[in-house]
Amino acid sequence: MTDTTSDTTLDRINPAEHGGARKGEPSKSFEEIWDRPRGWRYWSSVSHRVVGKRFLVTGFCFFLIAGFLALLVRTQLIVPDNTFLDAETFNQVFTMHGTIMMFLFAIPMLEGFGVYLIPLMVGARDLVFPRLGAFGYYCYLYGGLMVLSSFLFDAAPDGGWFMYVPLSTSDFTPGLSADFWLIGITLAEIASVTAAVEIIASILCSRAPGMSLTRMPILMWYLLVTAFMIAIAFPPLIIGSILLESQRLLGLPFFDPALGGDPLLWQHLFWLFGHPEVYIIFLPAAGMVATMLPTFVGKPLFGYGFAVAAVVSMGFLSFGLWAHHMFTTGLPVMSLSLFSAASTMVAVPTGVQIFCFIATLAQGKPRLTVPMLFVLGFLFIFVLGGLTGVMLASVPFNFQAHDSYFVVAHLHYVLIGGFVFPMFGALYYWMPHLTGRMLSERIGKWVFWLMFAGFNLAFFMMHLTGLRGMPRRIATYPEGLGWDRLNLLSSIGAYILAAGVALFVWDFVRHFRQGLRAPLNPWGAGTLEWLYQPVTPGYNFRAIPEVRSREPLWDQPELSDRPAHDVAGALRACPDHRRETIGSDPVSGEPIQILRLPHPTWMPLISASGVALGFGATLASFYWLTVAGFATALAGITAWTREPSDSGVTRDTGLGGLRLAVNAVDRRGHLHVSIVGTMVISFALFASLLFGGLFLWNVQPEFADRVAEPVAAWTIAALCGGGVVAVFGWLALRTGARGALRAAALVDGVLVLAASTTGALMGSALWPVDPWASAFGATGWALGVFVTVHLAVIAWWALINALRKIVGAVEPGQTLPDLLLNAVCKATGAMVVITAICFLVVAS
Template identity: 70%
Template sequence: MAVTDPETRTPYGGARKGEPGKTFDEIWQQPRGLRYWSAVSHQAVGKRFIVTGFCFFLIAGVLALLVRTQLIVPGNTFLDSETYNQVFTMHGTLMMFLFAIPILGGFAVYLIPMMLGARDLIFPRLGAFGYWCYLFGGIILMSSFLFDAAPDGGWFMYTPLSSNEYSPGAGPDFWLIGITFAEIASVATAVELIAAILCARAPGMSLTKMPIFAWYILIFAFMIAVGFPPLIIGSILLEAQRLLGLPFYDAALGGDPLLWQHLFWLFGHPEVYIIFLPAAGMVATMLPTFVGKPLFGYGFVVAAVISMGFISFGLWAHHMFATGLPILSLTLFSAASTMVAVPTGVQIFSFIATLAEARPRLTVPMHFILGFLFIFVLGGLTGVMLASVPFNLQAHDSYFVVAHLHYVLIGGMVFPLFGAFYYWAPLFTGRMMSEVLGRWVFWLMFTGFNLTFLLMHLTGMRGMPRRIATYPEGIGWDRLNLLSTLGSYILAAGVLLFVVDFIRHRRVGPHAGRNPWGAATLEWLYPLPNPNFNFHAIPAVRSREPLWDQPELTDRRAERIDGVLRGTADSRRETISCDPITGEPIQIARLPHPTWTPFFAALGLAVAFGALLASFYWISLAGLCFSVLVFLLWAWEPSDAGVLRPDGMGRTLPVDLADRRSHTHVVVVGLLLVLFALHASLIFGGLYLWNVVPDFAELTVRPLGLPLILAAGAALAMAVAGTVARRWALSERIGASGAMSGLTALLAAGTTAALGWAILPVSPFDTALGAVIWATVTFVAVLSAAAVLWGLFNLARDLTGATRPGQARHAFNLATYAKGLAAMALATAGLLLAFALTGGA
């Protein structure tokens, strides 16, 4: 039953008397039954990420118990070696790829709009699409058990062990295809979060007034956008080698297995900080609540988070000290590995200083925060030890590294995550979890964790290598492994008790009421659980702690708080889009209602990826075409762009503005950031092979004059044509803009054709460098195909009258995309020129 607004005498959040349109309850109501899965709101999608991620966590935990049970005594035959390799590979893979980042992304998707004063994420369908990609990728990976083809090459899938020669089965293919699909989901979610944080904040919430959690998630999203592409490219190249025989990592044809390690760890080491940052953001958000004081050193923490984001990309070879890198490289990467401790230390000291400001309330979330500080600091100390090259060479591939990894990741992520579950559970369910059971959960997990992994430091120092299925008796590892295994059972008991507590509290937990913790951020503004629309009126913000510093937000009932969009009757979902820097409203953003398009777009891609496993290439092509068709239908929806609307606070704002500050433009820039990172990964691969394997660097390239001149000219002309289309669209010359969009499409196709002409004499099967060159040009060709579709799409809209005067978004953003594509095409042409001039063309 809807709550009645005492001021308007209409249902809670509804239209004022005499105004047409549905109530907010009706507009934002979640569909039920089977149609629930068509919901695209951030609350529904965030819960799906969290629940699915936790299910993968439980599966990975069971696999970890199998590993520890195998190692409980010497010479154990509980698991054979092949099964053991599959179990530890899937444990690490699920934890790193299908649990840690997706569940943290799920919390971000759920919390960020509430914290920032938005009714939803600015691109809800993109988040829903990301979730379905994540789920289908996980299903593909887990289905390997059904076919007795679970991957067994470790969660890092090193070459050449993952090549056809040493792993002839389908296990690595399941890993590569499933993980690549799941990584696409993470990248899509990251781009959505960047746009949401920059463009969907409450009036007055400038960047300096954002909640600290938003800063952590913003850097987290940027790191995903830059850090995941190297792994995506590396996985695609490895799968192409396995399916097509292209020699990217084949040393006999000029490839190098270490190229995989470089690409993997360009993702893998930043991933540690990608996992740490959202968890630390949770701590930075919860800690002031229980201390009753603002976070100490907010500006220093923001600077430290940004610095960590930059520095973390400069130390990927921290994991490759034993691979024979030059001494100078070892020195530089060792220094970078030590340097990253500085921004980490700034954050830890900020948390400790906040604790020192007042006596904290020792709630269950506070217990997990203190556990995080203890465990993560110990993990950081061993990390500084491993940053030293001489010590690293001694401890490399031993259980010391296993202990360090778990102290950093479980201490730095799992303990804050469980604290976050207890802290934010009332938002999900409207009820409080048990303080008594919560303390039992904490102490079981804390004791079990330290018993399991603290002893592994000693096991590693006594020489036990990791990834072994058994060990002989009497060499000093027996008792340590026995105690570690017992500790893992205690840790698992704590997790099991948490599951019981969470299920139990949904029925019998005490009702939470409004802001049960006395927090300062906007997600606690309304009685719990939060309404589907988050805010009836989006309040203006003057502080980082609005619920502490703005009494007008807490002295009256939530439904009576004044703000933007209050009482503006409409049958569409909408929120405010703001200036990325100042936070001032610049437009009203229309949001989609429940739709199946994200599901079917992801399903088409899942069919395309899955069919590759059975070499059904026509089915794969059909699935890809189906997905492209769904995306085109997704984008064809009618728009109210250009309409002026009152915002409910005396201002008039446009709907869906075409502007460099608009959310649609920001998301295109975010997409280009991902594409630049993908392209740079291919360029890195080519330059690496060119320098490391010089005997295979000679290429036969068509005479350089005409092809590369045509490619460069077409690329520049494409950028100019896109810019002209934008200007004509802004001046409402619809037909002329459509024609220029069509010309942009034609020039994109011409750019690819010219680059293809230049590399025709190069065989992708003869040398690894030739294969990388073909992969780079193919990547540009795929982006060009997208530009062709985009340009023809704009032309079709203009010719059919679907684009009306004042609606310039599609042309505006195509111009930005065309410039980015032109830059990548020119970089590719320059690479070809460099290879040809130095390779004896």
């Protein structure tokens, strides 16, 4: 076993020789710089390894809870006329089962794998925004606990994991049950969108030297496409949840047909998220399969380029078939035809990936390890699920099978086969990295066969009960309908599946004491995460290696034949005593800057706690606490962004004399990429609101006439105000870049005034519109509030920016605050103008 800590003295630097540390400051070793906090300070850690493990452990705990709820459902249905659960409890149990599986297990687990593996596989020392990952985790944890706490208050949601309207409105679901779902899930979704920005920026902008897009590990392509899908697909659900909660809390009639609303608006917004989410869940799992397969076959992935093209194609196509779930809602025949065709077309890129996997298998004789067994199980189960998916894409068959147990069977074949089996394979595969020990191969095979046999027994029978007419979401059924024996077999299969999961949990607990210590690269993989011993002293790479292959540990002997701490590479020295990694060009992987990474900090926890307090106080109707919570979050985020400037600093990278700027503000850099990703999310939120308004206008246009009178004045004010904000945002960037700090501070001050005035004009123009009189008026107010929040952010950020320039806390030159402010100003100005034009069209 290689001792990776034996060369500590190699990295002890005299700060005085490099000018990177204060005079008299003692030198620090590499290990000391990257040391993880201990004791109670552990929760201040923002390391991707720590945060990734938190996601994985928390997500798996939610998986066990959801599995227990599923066993309650199957126990209730094991025999006809069962009284094990009453109807109300049954509704709560299956609702919480689906909610936890879809929102609190599947997405967070893939985020956990992404957060943990991305830096290791692309050759970085951490994610480019480690604090953002920690903030997202705490939001996810608080949101999940909020949803689960509904059981403690006897207010568990019972409207299904999709919360269909009007069932989930106050008229049919009084009390707080639906509010727990809406507020808790919205809080948890914040973690998903923040993870999307983190994943996009880290994959594109922190790759090791030489790792171009065509040399990235295949899993990175899957995660990158998934992150873009999350950025576009999750905002419709967030907007839908806010609108529904506004109707429940404030009485706004977004979904009330009597006042111009429409219950179908919720279905459209939900499935704009819901069907892409199926592929958001599947793609990272398929990427894990594409990573594990070459390792156990001993050959590179067959058709790498075809697989990448298929993944990108699936990302686009997945947004064109959300109404696949709405065939029976009365859509026009033309719409049914288009969505049916799109549902069938998505099978093509899926098939391309499956063929790449099968061709990889055909290149050699695979080693039938436990991870490989789960990969083979995935191929078998997911292909069957895909076939039933093609069946459901046919409109006539869909009409017959809709809301039957056939759909339940299809859903589980796709999601359990497409995610749970690859996830278990990935846990066995990367467990040496997570704990430093190997899980048992013998026990693991028992786990696989119990899960495989139990799953197929449980869910194959559901196809038959569905074809025999058994509807979903029924608490019991009478004898003599032909469902008795099939339900009995399904329930037995569910218990066998649960036994396999329980055996895995036992093996996991056991392996901490009895599991074999993992050797270096225990599977013989070719990707960079296995360069070091499975248990490292807290960092990823002592020197960031240059990459010339997709499988560097197979194709570059200098990496695999030498001790990891002796491998040549970038940033071996740490003269400034700061955590650093290489920033790369998004396409070529060429080094363009040195990224300074944050040390442990409490700001993510404080900010997330403030957000959670605001959401929780809203649920409890303590509105003064709501204000206090969001004020705490604002203070935490403001302090979070207060970073010392590294502008103008250059450093030797150790790559043949190459010197790079530290934290350069470059349009190819991580800062700009993250801003673009954030604006994509913001525009997706805006587009979801705009879609809602246009949909309601199309459904009941007569209600739009009631808000036509104030539109003209609002349109003129909005067009002028939006243009002014965009122009002054650009001026702030240009003035700051020229180094004229006082002039730039003056421009920021004018921008504060412009944003505030535009917000006031919008409020004055919309004031005559009664949001309670019509759904269209309420949507107009929702758009106005959304844009006003952006204007408030601009005013706040410009004010802080101006003050920092006045006191000399900002060095001359283009800075991140200026770049961020310019982007938000342009985006907000565009939103204001687009909204104004839409209202003008409606008024005409």
